[in-house]
Amino acid sequence: MRSVALPDGLPPQLIVISGLPGAGKSTIASLLATRLGRAAHVEADVLHQMIVSGADQPTVEGTSEEAAQQLALRLHHACLVAKSFLAAGFSAVIDDIIHGARFHQLTEELRDTPFTFVMLHRNYDELRASWINMGSPFIDAWKWVSEEIDHDTPRQGLWFDNASLSETATVDRIVEYLGRSQR
16 A cells, blocks of 8 residues: 655644554554654653653552643643644654543643644454453553543544554555645
8 A cells, every 4th residue: 555645835743643552652653753754753651751750650540649740741741842843843743642631731732833633543342352462450441541532532633443454554544634634
């Protein structure tokens, strides 16, 4: 399959790729960045790993107040880094799990910056089966996030199930959307 080319003259873009764990966010964000010419992949997980002392993450028991504050901090910094690249003439692709209140934080952080939101909206039960196969301790910990994506996250931008698409076809679909939204 031949990749879809970017439209000529497409200005630097800020794109946010979201989805449940295992939906392909990081892989797709990295591949998309390579297709955007001068571009950076801003991986929220990597920003969170910068906290080397006192880091707190959600667990199977839930999300502590500290973990929630650190998730908000990582999204804040992901947006700052992406806007910095955009100001320097680079496209920026953020990948993070954005849902519910985190979507509202994202729109507030980027209130003065146009961006495209992409939700890799995979079937929860199919992803759960892959988590079982991997032996993940979080097998049932993501159900509430999936429900919040389905019921409390505004349907803005491009939402699609990429389960049956190759990585290239998934990126092609995003590039086609970017081209249409710029016209």
